[in-house]
Amino acid sequence: MSTLLETHALTKHFRLPGGWLTGKDRFVYAVDDVNLAITTGETFGLVGESGCGKTTLGRLVLRLVEPTSGRVNFNQVDLTGLQGNALRAMRREMQIVFQNPLSSLSPRLRVEQIVAEPLTTHRALTASGIRPRVMELLEQVGLGRQHLDRFPHEISGGQCQRVAIARALALNPKLIVLDEPTSALDVSVQAQIINLLDDLKKSLGLTYLFISHDLNVVQHISEQIGVMYLGKLVEQAPSEMIFAQPLHPYTKALFGAIPLPVVDRKQELVVLEGSVPSPINPPGGCRFHTRCPLAQAVCKEQVPELRSITPERRVACHFV
Ligand code: SF4
Numbered sequence: 001m002s003t004l005l006e007t008h009a010l011t012k013h014f015r016l017p018g019g020w021l022t023g024k025d026r027f028v029y030a031v032d033d034v035n036l037a038i039t040t041g042e043t044f045g046l047v048g049e050s051g052c053g054k055t056t057l058g059r060l061v062l063r064l065v066e067p068t069s070g071r072v073n074f075n076q077v078d079l080t081g082l083q084g085n086a087l088r089a090m091r092r093e094m095q096i097v098f099q100n101p102l103s104s105l106s107p108r109l110r111v112e113q114i115v116a117e118p119l120t121t122h123r124a125l126t127a128s129g130i131r132p133r134v135m136e137l138l139e140q141v142g143l144g145r146q147h148l149d150r151f152p153h154e155i156s157g158g159q160c161q162r163v164a165i166a167r168a169l170a171l172n173p174k175l176i177v178l179d180e181p182t183s184a185l186d187v188s189v190q191a192q193i194i195n196l197l198d199d200l201k202k203s204l205g206l207t208y209l210f211i212s213h214d215l216n217v218v219q220h221i222s223e224q225i226g227v228m229y230l231g232k233l234v235e236q237a238p239s240e241m242i243f244a245q246p247l248h249p250y251t252k253a254l255f256g257a258i259p260l261p262v263v264d265r266k267q268e269l270v271v272l273e274g275s276v277p278s279p280i281n282p283p284g285g286c287r288f289h290t291r292c293p294l295a296q297a298v299c300k301e302q303v304p305e306l307r308s309i310t311p312e313r314r315v316a317c318h319f320v
Contacts, residue, residue, distance in 0.1 A: 004207050005038040005061060005175060010070035012056055016280070028279050030056040032231040033070070035306065038224070040174075043201065043208040045222030045239065047215060047254070049276055053231040054211045058177045061209065062094050063087065075174070092122055095168035099180035101160035105152040111138070111163050112148040118170040137166040141196060158189035165196070169204070177209045182217060194221055215255060219243050227251045230279055230287040233306055237313040247315045249292050286318070294319060 012031040019025040031053045038044045046054045059065040061072050063079050072079040074090060082090060095118075098104040105114055115134045119125050125133055138147060141162040152160050161181060168176050178197065182190040198221060200206060212218050218225060218239075225242045227235045227250065235248040246252045253272045272291050277283055283290050289299040298318055306316040 001039045001041060003037045004040040004075060005209070006073040007034055007036050007057075007061060008071040008073070010034045010057070010060055010072060011068045012053075012060055012065060013068045026280060029231050029282050030279060031060060031067075034228075034231075034233050036226055036233060036236065038175075038207060038209060040207055041201075041205060042223040043210050043221050045210045045212065045218035045225045046228060047212060047218050047225060048228035049254075050213065051276060051279060052228040053279070054228050055179055057228070058096070058179050058209060058211050062091070062096055062177055064096070088122070092118075092124075092171040093173050094175045094177070095171070095173040096177040096179060097161070097164050097168050097181045100184045101157055101164050102152055102184075104164055105160055107152055109151075110148065111143075111150050111152075111155070114152075114163055115166045115170060118167060122171060124171055133170070134166075137169055138163075140169065140200065141166045156189075157185050158192060161185060161189075161193055162196070165193075165200070169200070172204075173206070175207045175209065177211070179211045180213070181210075183212065183214060190217065197221065215243075227254065230276060230282050232287055232316065234288065234316045235314065236306070241313060247309065247313065247320045248317050249294050250288050286316075 010031060011033055013027040013029050016026040016028065034057060036044070046057065048054050056065060060067050063072070067080060074094060077090065079087070079090060109117070112134050115137055116130050119130050119133060134148070135145065138144060143159060143162050143166070147155060147159065152163070155163070181197070182193050185193060194217060197208070201208060210218060210221055222239045225237060225239050226233050227248065229250050235242065235246065235251045242251065243255060246255045274291050277287070277290055285301050286292070286295070286299040286304050289295040292299065296318070302318065304316045304318045306314050309315050309320060
């Protein structure tokens with residue numbers, strides 16, 4: 001399988017306002033030097049605690065946020081160099097589904113208008129072709145003709161998320177970034193949406209970047225998993241390997257904190273103390289050293305590289 005999406009040293013530092021007052025610029029180091037690759041047809045689950053930069057990374061790969069430095073290659077094309085029509089054309093192939101379905105849909109538009117919006121904006125079909133395409137998309141996500149005239153507030157949260165997924169599918173994208181797509185839904189509805197996404201991936205040959213803090217959901221849907229901590233990718237491995245035996249101390253703590261139905265999990269439990277440091281002033285060296293029970297002097301000085309431990313696994317720790 002070929003690589004669909006690659007990031008090279010992708011970095012985003014947000015400048016904080018008010019620097020002119022103090023004469024010193026301050027930044028939020030949201031994403032730092034992230035290299036990852038997503039294979040066509042796979043789901044790459046991106047996990048980490050709130051504020052670790054995973055949502056910013058999702059927006060960076062779509063160029064909804066401009067990177068401070070680094071590159072994003074999609075289908076062998078460097079997105080960071082694209083502007084105007086070339087960027088718009090590439091955006092047809094990459095879509096996003098947001099966390100909160102109700103707030104991601106315009107409250108003044110009916111379901112038909114919402115799903116048709118990308119088709120009209122990109123002039124993808126003639127006027128007579130739009131209604132049949134909208135019907136087809138609604139069917140694909142388990143909705144029907146009866147939903148066409150509804151407003152978002154007249155349907156359930158799960159149905160709103162199905163509408164958002166139909167809208168994301170409208171232009172036949174290759175990649176969909178799913179940013180916590182189930183975390184605002186009831187547990188029973190979450191399972192339905194996950195199964196729907198899985199079915200759509202198989203039937204339409206989609207590739208997903210699935211961002212979530214829910215490790216059980218990520219395990220269910222992902223082939224590959226990347227773990228982020230304070231803007232850094234600290235471990236990446238196939239799903240079954242990382243759940244059976246996480247290697248990075250942070251991954252061990254993260255995965256050890258949840259009950260998982262993995263019979264032969266061989267991990268030792270790592271209990272984390274303290275909270276995640278501020279991304280405005282992240283620790284030097286290994287960003288995890290202030291909470292890591294295995295930290296040594298070198299961890300404060302040197303940034304551990306994300307290096308290959310086996311052909312399938314990469315870990316950023318001096319002692320793995
Ligand atoms: Fe812990 Fe050091 Fe490894 Fe960082 S490099 S995870 S601080 S042992």
